[in-house]
Amino acid sequence: MERLGRFGVVVVGGGGAGLCAAIEAAAGGASVLVIEKRPVLGGMLHIANGEISGAGTRRQAARGIEDDPRAHWQDVMRLSHGKADPELSWETVSRQGGTVDWLEGLGFDFHPDTPALVHGHEVYAAPRTYWGVEQGRSMLRVLERELRRWVRDGAVRLVTGARVTGALVEDGRVVGVTASREGEGDFSAHGGAVVLATGGYDANRELRNRFLPPGCEDALIGCLDHATGDGLALAAELGADVTGNGTFLPVMGLIPDPARPGFAVDYREAFVEVAPAYRTPHEIWVNRAGQRFVAEDVTSPELRERALTGQAGLAMHIVWDDAVARVADPLLRNGAGDWTRERMAAELRRGRWIVAAPTLAELAARLGVDAAGLTATVERYNSAVAAGHDAEHGRTTLPMPIQTPPFYGMTSVGASILSRDGLRVGTDLAVRNREGGTIPGLYAVGEVLGNDVFAGDNYVGGMSVGPALTLGRMLGTRLAAQAREAADPEGTERPPTREEAT
Ligand SMILES: Cc1cc2nc3c(=O)[nH]c(=O)nc-3n(C[C@H](O)[C@H](O)[C@H](O)COP(=O)(O)OP(=O)(O)OC[C@H]3O[C@@H](n4cnc5c(N)ncnc54)[C@H](O)[C@@H]3O)c2cc1C
Structure with missing residues (x-):
């Protein structure tokens, strides 16, 4: 098996969460490997509305909208009927306005109507939802541009078309991953930390139906088909605790696709x-x-x-x-x-x-x-x-x-478009095992956590993309700091050279 080398942070999945974790880890000086199973980056941002909520932003201030993260958090708890995880929700909501400003700094093409009150889900008390002129794809554009800048700098190595299949474990600590590339064989990579940013399981009907309450198995699959729950399965093998309280609320308006029974007509079409x-x-x-x-x-x-x-x-x-x-x-x-x-x-x-x-x-x-x-x-x-x-x-x-x-x-x-259950983590985003401890070296962020932690048994506007990007950034920054602390004085944890990175 080919060995790709050793990195400060290995990020599995190149959707919004993985991209943000990788960008901030690189910005913090870590050497980063991103492994994405599809040929392209972006995950669900290709199809999502890409609505992100955030309070206390420059855009709100420019429009005279008074808002703050505390009010946003109170709304999240109200709309989730008190069932969102209060601590994890605060971790993200207190930073989500910052993520919106950060996107602005990256040149994000905001829809001119934003921030707005959005009526697709229960309405917030203040206009604090933003999206791009091309929905999720506007977001992807700036994130991918930023990531590729770090790839050019040599701080990030990007491998697309490679599916992570397992974890390397030494003395109970996750120290890397194995992956396979179609037609090109398997490889392994070592990392000081492994981040599962693999998204949800909603396109995996069997796995999804295990979490759905009885009678909801007919729900259409309304997301892209990469969401097969790989990260959930990988971590569960290592003893990870998986949440699951059987909540489900169908998304309305999706159309059964005559060409793909059980799937919805692509949301981008109609x-x-x-x-x-x-x-x-x-x-x-x-x-x-x-x-x-x-x-x-x-x-x-x-x-x-x-x-x-x-x-x-x-x-x-x-x-x-x-x-x-x-x-x-x-x-x-x-x-x-x-x-x-x-x-x-x-x-x-x-x-x-x-x-x-x-x-x-x-x-x-x-x-x-x-x-x-x-x-x-x-x-x-x-x-x-x-x-x-x-x-x-x-x-x-x-x-x-x-x-x-x-x-x-x-x-x-009625359709499911995102996973409601996922890996249990603390505010450090370290994956918890079934005994309540952590699985050393293993972290998770994004939809792999399940949306219940941020929305309870409801939908809360912009609270899937928002936490994916925001906690992804937070985790990347923290893991870079950890990598710096643990830096190898011999220099074996060097970033890949420009030739290796391209
Ligand atoms: C139609 C639709 C509309 C939506 N609109 C909104 C919205 O407006 N606001 C909102 O907050 N949320 C919305 N969502 C949900 C939101 O888009 C997602 O929850 C969020 O983008 C998930 O980001 P992520 O990075 O965690 O996962 P993803 O974007 O799914 O990315 C995961 C990535 O990991 C890769 N991957 C998976 N397994 C492996 C593996 N084994 N090896 C390597 N790579 C792997 C995948 O290919 C993918 O690229 C919507 C979803 C849908 C379907």
Whole structure:
């Protein structure tokens, strides 16, 4: 097996968390090895909205927004129903504003509307969410540029297309990793510290279903397929403690991909806009029995997500008619914002995800919904529209009846886009073993920790990307300091030369 040498810090995974850990470790003077299994860096930043929350930023100050990390932390605890880890959340939230300012310093292309209140999750008390003009990809651009600067400097060695397969352990301490490159054989690398920044497990259906509560196994996979839980499995082999309290809240609006059963249509292409703050709903949502289950204009994302959790197969079927199709804003959206009325009209004709039928009964059959149930539901809904009052669900937006053929319908299934459970760590981000001690030499950061630590049983805006970047930076800085302290006077812990690094 080829030996890559010895580094101060070995970072496994080149997503947001790994990139930030590597950048700060290099900035702190450590020699760093980054191993990424995909041919490209960035992990979930390729698909994510890339919303990051942070308080007390320069951008807030410039807009006269008064905010501070304490208020952000209180919001995190409120929105997570007190279930986020208070200490770890403070570790990140107290630094997240700093991360936002740091991104600005790196030339991050902020969306001009930011900081903003965001209605995709429960709303913060202050506008403190930021994203880039190209969502997560804007973030990736500046992080990758910064990392490659350190690669050119010789402080970071980057190996892509190599999957870390195991840990090297000496006297109970993790001292490195083994990895394999397709067609190029295996290699090993030693490090003063090994950082697992491998992301979540959500694309690994078997592993994901082990953590999901019963009845939620039908949740679509809404993330990229690198999220197979490698870091979780590797650390569990070493005796790591894995959190797991069985919480799940489906993300709404994702569309089952006919070409990949169980997976969602790529979020960058299309999703259904369900937030009434962004689009007035003209449709109804029904379950397989053809019954409505929530007010379609409910402003609380959590309320509608919990309502969906109770529906068979986490499925909701969206129903509208030709008159609605002519006046409503496009039901579909994406980050690029290119779902125009014309594109929506073309999609109706295309029939990839949307079905059309001359009667409600035929539409129900095509959607796999109970026909009598749907017909009766539409009748009651139309009466509510006529009366201007929805006694059943309290919907207040009742723009028009659903009565003009052709009728349209599409199915959306609740999705998981991030892992809720993960490796247990302390505020030092050292991986804990099942006896409550640490696994010496092994650290973890990013989604491999599971999102419950920062969001409890809910979603909290920007609290996955935010901690990934922020705690990644914090860990990189600390490990560099440790590496300096442990520096080998013989110079064997030297950074790779420029030739080795390229
Ligand atoms: C559609 C969508 C939208 C989202 N929007 C937001 C949002 O707006 N705000 C927010 O806070 N969160 C959001 N998230 C979640 C957020 O993007 C992720 O939680 C976060 O980016 C994870 O960062 P990470 O670095 O921990 O993991 P990842 O970005 O997943 O990176 C992990 C990296 O490790 C690599 N890797 C894995 N195993 C190995 C191995 N064995 N060897 C080598 N490399 C390995 C992977 O290939 C990957 O590059 C969203 C997620 C999705 C899917």
